Amino acid sequence: MQQPTPRQQQVYDFIADYQQQKGYAPSLQEIAAHLKIHGNLGVMRHLQALEKKGLLHRTAGSSRGIVLCGQAQSLRLPVLGRVAAGNLSLAFEELEGYLCVDPSLVHGEKSFALRVKGDSMIEAQIAPGDLAIVRPQASADNGDIVVAMRNGEATLKRFFREKDHIRLQPANSRLMPILLYPADGEVQILGKVTAIVRTLA
Amino acid sequence: MQQPTPRQQQVYDFIADYQQQKGYAPSLQEIAAHLKIHGNLGVMRHLQALEKKGLLHRTAGSSRGIVLCGQAQSLRLPVLGRVAAGNLSLAFEELEGYLCVDPSLVHGEKSFALRVKGDSMIEAQIAPGDLAIVRPQASADNGDIVVAMRNGEATLKRFFREKDHIRLQPANSRLMPILLYPADGEVQILGKVTAIVRTLA
DNA sequence: GCTGATAGTTACTTTATAATAACTATCAGC
DNA sequence: GCTGATAGTTATTATAAAGTAACTATCAGC
Numbered sequence: 001m002q003q004p005t006p007r008q009q010q011v012y013d014f015i016a017d018y019q020q021q022k023g024y025a026p027s028l029q030e031i032a033a034h035l036k037i038h039g040n041l042g043v044m045r046h047l048q049a050l051e052k053k054g055l056l057h058r059t060a061g062s063s064r065g066i067v068l069c070g071q072a073q074s075l076r077l078p079v080l081g082r083v084a085a086g087n088l089s090l091a092f093e094e095l096e097g098y099l100c101v102d103p104s105l106v107h108g109e110k111s112f113a114l115r116v117k118g119d120s121m122i123e124a125q126i127a128p129g130d131l132a133i134v135r136p137q138a139s140a141d142n143g144d145i146v147v148a149m150r151n152g153e154a155t156l157k158r159f160f161r162e163k164d165h166i167r168l169q170p171a172n173s174r175l176m177p178i179l180l181y182p183a184d185g186e187v188q189i190l191g192k193v194t195a196i197v198r199t200l201a
Numbered sequence: 202m203q204q205p206t207p208r209q210q211q212v213y214d215f216i217a218d219y220q221q222q223k224g225y226a227p228s229l230q231e232i233a234a235h236l237k238i239h240g241n242l243g244v245m246r247h248l249q250a251l252e253k254k255g256l257l258h259r260t261a262g263s264s265r266g267i268v269l270c271g272q273a274q275s276l277r278l279p280v281l282g283r284v285a286a287g288n289l290s291l292a293f294e295e296l297e298g299y300l301c302v303d304p305s306l307v308h309g310e311k312s313f314a315l316r317v318k319g320d321s322m323i324e325a326q327i328a329p330g331d332l333a334i335v336r337p338q339a340s341a342d343n344g345d346i347v348v349a350m351r352n353g354e355a356t357l358k359r360f361f362r363e364k365d366h367i368r369l370q371p372a373n374s375r376l377m378p379i380l381l382y383p384a385d386g387e388v389q390i391l392g393k394v395t396a397i398v399r400t401l402a
Numbered sequence: 403g404c405t406g407a408t409a410g411t412t413a414c415t416t417t418a419t420a421a422t423a424a425c426t427a428t429c430a431g432c
Numbered sequence: 433g434c435t436g437a438t439a440g441t442t443a444t445t446a447t448a449a450a451g452t453a454a455c456t457a458t459c460a461g462c
């Protein structure tokens with residue numbers, strides 16, 4: 001977690017105070033007024049900086065859509081035993097319950113927690129039984145860990161876009177990578193893993 | 202406090218769910234959409250009724266200015282960069298911030314989150330940079346993962362009580378176990394790891 | 403049958419709020 | 433002197449969201 005600049009800290013503190021006192025986050029102009037900033041662009045950039053540093057989370061286009069990380073507040077995600085995918089619509093199967101997590105673990109709308117089944121990512125320190133926090137998205141950046149749907153089974157793999165195909169690389173030396181060519185649509189990316197939560201004992 | 206009608210209860214429940222999941226309250230139109238009400242006047246009157254019955258509080262003219270009365274909170278743990286231990290009193294050093302977690306990850310009072318430093322537990326799928334949720338306790342059961350203080354450094358080890366000593370076993374084949382005899386008090390158990398939280402990307 | 407509380411609809415206006423464009427200023431580090 | 437990060441201003445636009453008017457419908461209780 002990066003440290004904010006003093007000015008950014010002021011912004012953060014005001015949001016925390018306001019949230020604590022009123023029960024919801026301030027609008028950009030309210031922040032601007034308090035910090036004696038004329039216009040909200042300055043505020044916007046402070047928020048962008050704070051978000052990049054992982055101190056808060058924002059929902060674009062949503063008024064007062066600011067959630068501070070590490071405050072007495074958390075997001076409630078559904079915990080799924082498995083995922084099934086009919087073309088990008090995630091079916092919530094085997095709903096195990098709900099998990100409250102810090103906003104810093106969640107990056108985006110409609111995230112959910114998926115119970116990890118196999119040991120395909122064991123060498124990336126992801127074990128069966130762990131909960132993977134997943135943000136639904138159809139593609140990813142190189143090196144991201146994604147949830148891939150294959151033969152009706154959801155598995156975790158590392159995502160690499162190469163010359164004319166996509167490589168889904170397990171973190172398990174006993175397993176082979178999957179090469180995915182545009183033609184065969186048998187594999188589908190359901191989302192990106194943004195965090196791991198494991199309960200011991 | 203008056204009881205809401207069934208329909209009003211639905212409105213209230215949706216707001217509670219939304220608030221929990223997203224971290225802020227829904228807009229009138231979002232409520233309307235969810236309850237399949239066309240237009241937001243209907244919603245407005247439900248909110249007015251709920252407010253009159255003392256179940257929530259609204260700020261006029263403020264978007265998402267809904268605050269529910271009497272909602273439960275989740276647990277907020279301090280995140281420490283390291284721990285130092287003067288006889289069982291944990292000093293909160295290098296406070297990185299706070300992490301909100303589900304009560305299911307925390308087992309006991311005064312738990313905290315510790316940033317994992319080395320790779321002593323790498324084969325137990327605990328990597329450097331992970332956050333270990335720790336419940337302070339001076340002993341443990343066989344097989345538990347504990348935070349042990351040694352030479353001023355906190356490390357994670359697996360705990361085993363054997364004949365006349367305690368064995369602190371790393372999950373890393375390159376590291377040797379530590380044998381701890383009652384006489385030498387050079388190693389101290391600070392607590393037990395109850396959960397692991399990792400942020401990716 | 404009347405009344406009042408509850409519940410809903412369509413259409414609209416107003417305001418709150420977020421987002422963008424096009425600038426300037428300061429400061430640290432190379 | 434150049435660059436990039438930080439910080440700020442004025443202005444404008446787009447959209448999110450709250451609020452209002454004018455209706456209808458159902459149901460419980462008197």
